[in-house]
Amino acid sequence: MGTICGGVCGCRGNWEVPGPATRALLATSIDHVLPTVARLATAMGVTVHSSPHLAELLDDRGGRRLDVLFQRLARELTAAETEAVRVVTDPPGEGAALTARLLTAPTLAVELARRGVTVEVGVLAEAELWSVYQPIVSLADRSVVAHEALLRGVVDGREVGGGDLFFVAEQAGWLDRLDRIGRESAVVGAADWLGGADLFINVHPTSIYRPQVCLASTERAVHDAGIAPGQLVVEVVESHAIADRGHLVSVLEHYRSLGWRVALDHVAAGWSSLSLLAAVRPEVVKLDKGLVQELPDDGARTVLRALVELAHQLGAVVVAEGIETEQLAEEVTALGADLGQGWLFGRPARPEPPVEETEDRWQPVALSRG
Incomplete structure (x- = not known):
C-alpha cells in the first residue's frame, strides 16, 4: 500500500494513494x-x-x-x-x-x-516557465561579461517571479523538480546567444539529493548547448547554504569536478557570511543588494570594503548587486568590486529568438512535463 507521506505522518499513514481513475x-x-x-x-x-x-x-x-x-x-x-x-x-x-x-x-x-x-500543486502544474537574463558587467569598462538567469512563469494569466514560484514549490514538495527545470531552462535559453560570456544559474542545495544523479540532466543540457563548463557559475544563496554544511560541501565538490564555478550569493555582514566564505571558498562573491544600497553610509562602506578584501584574499571575483545609479557604481568601484549587476546596466529580459529559429524552440516549459 502506498502512502502520501511514506509512513512519517501518523494521521495519514494508512491512506492508500489512489491510482488514475477513468x-x-x-x-x-x-x-x-x-x-x-x-x-x-x-x-x-x-x-x-x-x-x-x-x-x-x-x-x-x-x-x-x-x-x-x-x-x-x-x-x-x-x-x-x-x-x-x-x-x-x-x-x-x-x-x-x-x-x-x-x-x-x-x-x-x-x-x-x-x-x-493542493492549491499550490494545481497552480504549479499549469504554470508556464521560462528564463530571463540580467547582464553582469565589468566595472572597469562596463563591458558585459556574464548574464544571470532568473526563472519567470505565468500563473492564472499573470507573470510571477522566481521567488514566488519557489516558495509555492517548496510548500507543495516540488522544489527539486522546479529547481531542475530552472537550471535546464537557463542553459537551453542561453545556448544560441551567450557566446563567450559566463552564465550564472541559481541552485537550491536542498534540491540536490545525490549530485551524480540529480545533476545528470543538467550536465547533458550544458553539453548539448555547447556551453563550456568553465562558463557556468552556480549561485548558492547564503541562507540556503547554512542548513546543511556537509551536504553543501559535497554538492559544491561535484560542481567543481565538472569544471563549473561556485558563487556565494547575498553575502552581507555577520558571522554566517564570514564562516561560509572560509568554508566554501567560492570563485565568485556576490555582495548583498540591501547592503550595497545603503551606500554612501559609512558603516556600509566599512563592511563592504572588508568583505571585498576578504573575498580577494580567497581568490574570488566580487560582484556588487543592486546597482541602480551611477553614484552606487562609483562607490562600489572605489571599494574594489570587480563586477556590477543592477538596473543601471540592464533589467532581466527574455532574449529575442534568432530570425532563423522556429517559434517552437522558444515555447515556455510546462512544469507538468516529466
Missing part, C-alpha cells in the same frame, strides 16, 4: 457546485452526465484529464465546498453496491488530500 461520481446537495464541476470538466474534454445532485465524469484518456480536473477543483472550489461534495472514483455498477459506495464515499477535500493535490 470514471468518477460526485454528489452534493449544494446546487451551484456541480455546474462548476461540469463546466471545468467539459472544458478539459471530460464527458459529463449530470442530474440535480449527481455528476458522472468519464475520461477516455486513461485518467489523465481527471487528474488535472482534481487539481483545478482544488483551486476553484472553497474549502467548505470541497467538504460538501462526496466522491467515488471508478465506482461499481448500478444498484446496492453503488448506493453503499456513495453513502460511505470520502469528501472531495479528503480525496484531494489523498491524492496529494
Whole structure:
C-alpha cells in the first residue's frame, strides 16, 4: 500500500494513494457546485452526465484529464465546498453496491488530500516557465561579461517571479523538480546567444539529493548547448547554504569536478557570511543588494570594503548587486568590486529568438512535463 507521506505522518499513514481513475461520481446537495464541476470538466474534454445532485465524469484518456480536473477543483472550489461534495472514483455498477459506495464515499477535500493535490500543486502544474537574463558587467569598462538567469512563469494569466514560484514549490514538495527545470531552462535559453560570456544559474542545495544523479540532466543540457563548463557559475544563496554544511560541501565538490564555478550569493555582514566564505571558498562573491544600497553610509562602506578584501584574499571575483545609479557604481568601484549587476546596466529580459529559429524552440516549459 502506498502512502502520501511514506509512513512519517501518523494521521495519514494508512491512506492508500489512489491510482488514475477513468470514471468518477460526485454528489452534493449544494446546487451551484456541480455546474462548476461540469463546466471545468467539459472544458478539459471530460464527458459529463449530470442530474440535480449527481455528476458522472468519464475520461477516455486513461485518467489523465481527471487528474488535472482534481487539481483545478482544488483551486476553484472553497474549502467548505470541497467538504460538501462526496466522491467515488471508478465506482461499481448500478444498484446496492453503488448506493453503499456513495453513502460511505470520502469528501472531495479528503480525496484531494489523498491524492496529494493542493492549491499550490494545481497552480504549479499549469504554470508556464521560462528564463530571463540580467547582464553582469565589468566595472572597469562596463563591458558585459556574464548574464544571470532568473526563472519567470505565468500563473492564472499573470507573470510571477522566481521567488514566488519557489516558495509555492517548496510548500507543495516540488522544489527539486522546479529547481531542475530552472537550471535546464537557463542553459537551453542561453545556448544560441551567450557566446563567450559566463552564465550564472541559481541552485537550491536542498534540491540536490545525490549530485551524480540529480545533476545528470543538467550536465547533458550544458553539453548539448555547447556551453563550456568553465562558463557556468552556480549561485548558492547564503541562507540556503547554512542548513546543511556537509551536504553543501559535497554538492559544491561535484560542481567543481565538472569544471563549473561556485558563487556565494547575498553575502552581507555577520558571522554566517564570514564562516561560509572560509568554508566554501567560492570563485565568485556576490555582495548583498540591501547592503550595497545603503551606500554612501559609512558603516556600509566599512563592511563592504572588508568583505571585498576578504573575498580577494580567497581568490574570488566580487560582484556588487543592486546597482541602480551611477553614484552606487562609483562607490562600489572605489571599494574594489570587480563586477556590477543592477538596473543601471540592464533589467532581466527574455532574449529575442534568432530570425532563423522556429517559434517552437522558444515555447515556455510546462512544469507538468516529466
